[in-house]
Amino acid sequence: MRPSKNAAAPETAPRGFFASAVHAGIKKNRSAPDLTLIYSEAPRTSAAAVFTTNRVIAAPVRLSRQHLHASHGRARAVVVNSGNANACTGRAGWDCALRTASATAQILGIRLEQVLVASTGVIGVPLRARFITSQLVALKQHLSPAGMKDAAWAIMTTDTFPKLCSRATTLNGTKVRVAGIAKGSGMIHPRMATMLAFIMTDAAVEPADLQRMLKAAVKESFNRISVDGDTSTNDTVIALASGSAGVAVKSGTPAGTRLQTELTALCHALAQMIVRDGEGAKKLVTIEVRGALTAGDADRIARAVANSPLVKTALAGSDPNWGRILCAAGYSGARFDPDKVDIRLNSLFLCRDGANTRFNEAAARRELDHDQLTLRLDLHQGRASARFWTCDLTREYITINASYRT
Amino acid sequence: MRPSKNAAAPETAPRGFFASAVHAGIKKNRSAPDLTLIYSEAPRTSAAAVFTTNRVIAAPVRLSRQHLHASHGRARAVVVNSGNANACTGRAGWDCALRTASATAQILGIRLEQVLVASTGVIGVPLRARFITSQLVALKQHLSPAGMKDAAWAIMTTDTFPKLCSRATTLNGTKVRVAGIAKGSGMIHPRMATMLAFIMTDAAVEPADLQRMLKAAVKESFNRISVDGDTSTNDTVIALASGSAGVAVKSGTPAGTRLQTELTALCHALAQMIVRDGEGAKKLVTIEVRGALTAGDADRIARAVANSPLVKTALAGSDPNWGRILCAAGYSGARFDPDKVDIRLNSLFLCRDGANTRFNEAAARRELDHDQLTLRLDLHQGRASARFWTCDLTREYITINASYRT
Numbered sequence: 045m046r047p048s049k050n051a052a053a054p055e056t057a058p059r060g061f062f063a064s065a066v067h068a069g070i071k072k073n074r075s076a077p078d079l080t081l082i083y084s085e086a087p088r089t090s091a092a093a094v095f096t097t098n099r100v101i102a103a104p105v106r107l108s109r110q111h112l113h114a115s116h117g118r119a120r121a122v123v124v125n126s127g128n129a130n131a132c133t134g135r136a137g138w139d140c141a142l143r144t145a146s147a148t149a150q151i152l153g154i155r156l157e158q159v160l161v162a163s164t165g166v167i168g169v170p171l172r173a174r175f176i177t178s179q180l181v182a183l184k185q186h187l188s189p190a191g192m193k194d195a196a197w198a199i200m201t202t203d204t205f206p207k208l209c210s211r212a213t214t215l216n217g218t219k220v221r222v223a224g225i226a227k228g229s230g231m232i233h234p235r236m237a238t239m240l241a242f243i244m245t246d247a248a249v250e251p252a253d254l255q256r257m258l259k260a261a262v263k264e265s266f267n268r269i270s271v272d273g274d275t276s277t278n279d280t281v282i283a284l285a286s287g288s289a290g291v292a293v294k295s296g297t298p299a300g301t302r303l304q305t306e307l308t309a310l311c312h313a314l315a316q317m318i319v320r321d322g323e324g325a326k327k328l329v330t331i332e333v334r335g336a337l338t339a340g341d342a343d344r345i346a347r348a349v350a351n352s353p354l355v356k357t358a359l360a361g362s363d364p365n366w367g368r369i370l371c372a373a374g375y376s377g378a379r380f381d382p383d384k385v386d387i388r389l390n391s392l393f394l395c396r397d398g399a400n401t402r403f404n405e406a407a408a409r410r411e412l413d414h415d416q417l418t419l420r421l422d423l424h425q426g427r428a429s430a431r432f433w434t435c436d437l438t439r440e441y442i443t444i445n446a447s448y449r450t
Numbered sequence: 451m452r453p454s455k456n457a458a459a460p461e462t463a464p465r466g467f468f469a470s471a472v473h474a475g476i477k478k479n480r481s482a483p484d485l486t487l488i489y490s491e492a493p494r495t496s497a498a499a500v501f502t503t504n505r506v507i508a509a510p511v512r513l514s515r516q517h518l519h520a521s522h523g524r525a526r527a528v529v530v531n532s533g534n535a536n537a538c539t540g541r542a543g544w545d546c547a548l549r550t551a552s553a554t555a556q557i558l559g560i561r562l563e564q565v566l567v568a569s570t571g572v573i574g575v576p577l578r579a580r581f582i583t584s585q586l587v588a589l590k591q592h593l594s595p596a597g598m599k600d601a602a603w604a605i606m607t608t609d610t611f612p613k614l615c616s617r618a619t620t621l622n623g624t625k626v627r628v629a630g631i632a633k634g635s636g637m638i639h640p641r642m643a644t645m646l647a648f649i650m651t652d653a654a655v656e657p658a659d660l661q662r663m664l665k666a667a668v669k670e671s672f673n674r675i676s677v678d679g680d681t682s683t684n685d686t687v688i689a690l691a692s693g694s695a696g697v698a699v700k701s702g703t704p705a706g707t708r709l710q711t712e713l714t715a716l717c718h719a720l721a722q723m724i725v726r727d728g729e730g731a732k733k734l735v736t737i738e739v740r741g742a743l744t745a746g747d748a749d750r751i752a753r754a755v756a757n758s759p760l761v762k763t764a765l766a767g768s769d770p771n772w773g774r775i776l777c778a779a780g781y782s783g784a785r786f787d788p789d790k791v792d793i794r795l796n797s798l799f800l801c802r803d804g805a806n807t808r809f810n811e812a813a814a815r816r817e818l819d820h821d822q823l824t825l826r827l828d829l830h831q832g833r834a835s836a837r838f839w840t841c842d843l844t845r846e847y848i849t850i851n852a853s854y855r856t
Contacts, residue, residue: 100780167773367573374506
């Protein structure tokens with residue numbers, strides 16, 4: 045278990061938010077919390093969300109999308125369970141999500157469409173609503189501003205540590221807080237993954253602005269990480285803005301830009317925690333591409349290198365096999381001249397002008413033994429660049445995933 | 451070591467072809483052959499080839515492409531080494547490939563552009579031409595019609611068994627033979643991989659027709675398999691037609707259609723051997739998609755399922771996790787209604803109308819424990835279908851690839 049480095053400190057917890065968690069019997073392990081409720085006391089809390097791009101969409105994602113639309117971007121509660129994704133569960137799965145939201149609305153005294161739901165875990169196994177609905181009164185009773193850490197534990201599946209982060213800044217003379225929790229850790233891929241994240245701020249932001257800001261933040265963070273290249277049916281990032289700090293923030297203003305920066309940094313920190321905790325991963329690897337002709341080319345190369353099983357297994361074995369990196373760039377679809385490419389491991393040149401530099405093998409292995417490293421590709425073709433984060437592919441990934449359901 | 455099921459029997463060896471193999475010192479293991487020469491005695495032997503689509507192209511691939519062009523599709527010798535891919539080796543790598551071809555032409559008394567070369571192995575390490583050129587006289591001396599099996603051994607890298615196949619048919623009253631050798635076994639992916647295959651026939655086929663037939667055969671075989679989703683810098687499939695059987699075959703004639711069928715069946719058998727011998731693989735898995743709206747949709751789904759690390763690890767663990775299969779279909783980009791999908795493991799329904807069938811878990815595990823199985827997706831959207839072959843992703847894949855260079 046690696047500790048979370050960014051546990052939400054009380055002074056940076058956004059005002060107006062409460063959370064609690066319980067073990068509801070969805071996970072087999074009775075000591076593991078598997079159900080959490082996040083609640084905002086402000087009646088006009090804004091909500092925004094980014095969901096999976098998979099065509100197979102879990103029931104909770106469909107219901108949350110419908111509620112966000114019906115409420116015009118206002119939501120006050122999020123109910124999340126782990127241990128069962130409620131995906132590919134047919135009509136019964138939809139009914140389960142609806143009953144969960146409906147019971148939550150009744151117990152909290154809010155409108156149905158103000159409740160969002162999310163699930164993560166095994167696909168294709170029926171989820172019984174009663175497991176969840178029977179715990180809602182207890183969850184309401186235990187709601188607390190300090191409950192976010194429990195919530196971070198309750199949304200974990202194969203994660204080995206809870207992921208929390210919080211930040212604070214001063215906007216128009218008033219302190220504003222941004223915090224979030226997230227879970228990985230398989231099926232992590234650009235354009236979302238089995239990845240849940242719940243972001244809160246006590247700034248007042250109109251729903252359309254919040255949606256715009258969230259989308260921009262996700263693009264630079266959760267959409268630039270890769271664990272295994274699979275995209276899940278349940279991906280959800282929800283942002284809530286309570287307004288409890290008493291500062292209204294609009295997109296396009298200096299305060300809006302500041303809030304965007306905080307939001308992006310928060311998502312970025314959570315995304316890095318997800319990669320660091322990738323299934324079986326031991327290393328956090330940054331892929332930096334520069335000198336590309338276009339941003340699209342830079343992006344394609346960074347993604348291809350980040351997703352290559354051969355690159356990722358070489359990283360696991362501390363093998364400075366730069367040929368696989370260049371090879372992945374080659375099949376990415378990007379335009380470049382292989383004979384001009386430089387590849388560096390941190391600052392050590394492995395390849396210059398597309399060929400071996402006769403680098404010091406022992407030195408390269410020492411760099412690769414660290415748990416954080418950067419692979420830098422310079423194409424010398426233009427000025428575009430891109431960054432991406434990935435992890436090594438280890439035997440533990442196979443062990444974890446070969447018998448996930450049992 | 452699993453035995454090759456289709457060793458080329460003497461009576462089906464195409465007439466006019468000779469081969470030999472030696473250990474040239476490129477591989478560290480002295481008992482492993484790493485260099486082979488394939489030779490056709492017929493002066494007008496036709497040649498065709500399909501090469502990697504990677505933008506990073508190894509020197510031997512560039513040279514062979516140039517020679518095929520210069521000779522208008524006539525070639526009489528192929529020199530292949532394993533242990534070093536001669537890729538990302540700059541100007542020196544090109545010179546090495548050229549010196550190899552040049553020395554071969556001189557020793558065999560044929561024109562330079564009649565020599566094709568291929569390499570497979572580690573990327574980015576200089577390959578010394580002298581290792582190869584010093585062995586050419588010995589290779590010529592040992593040329594034999596029975597040498598094809600030695601050639602199949604000499605092109606292996608992490609393959610665990612040599613891959614040979616031969617077939618015979620009667621065209622216009624005369625027996626015609628088709629045979630081939632191939633190697634895998636990592637970086638295997640649709641649109642070619644570190645995959646070499648050399649196909650021979652003693653039918654007389656004009657170069658343009660041979661190219662057309664080879665392309666069609668590759669599309670249905672080597673381009674429909676996946677081991678790990680990486681595409682190599684060195685992929686090469688070469689076909690040679692000696693004409694020694696004394697039958698001329700043209701595309702579009704009944705005999706041409708028959709030869710095409712034989713060629714496709716041969717490539718298909720070799721492709722299946724490659725998947726069966728995928729790095730660390732224990733199972734050969736056929737993905738069958740039917741009921742798609744378009745052939746493109748069927749193809750996208752079959753590829754996505756075949757490439758999903760989560761599907762492949764579940765197969766390794768005999769876990770009937772059909773949710774991952776449906777999930778991969780969902781992110782493939784194909785259009786379909788998830789609520790109409792049926793998924794079968796061999797004939798056992800795991801999922802009907804997108805939801806669990808409450809299948810017998812023990813029975814499903816027994817089916818998954820076999821080393822050959824079929825996953826069938828029926829979309830119930832239209833009439834298009836596609837097939838693909840993949841293998842399971844095991845911990846041995848990681849072990850093999852984490853320290854390939856050492």
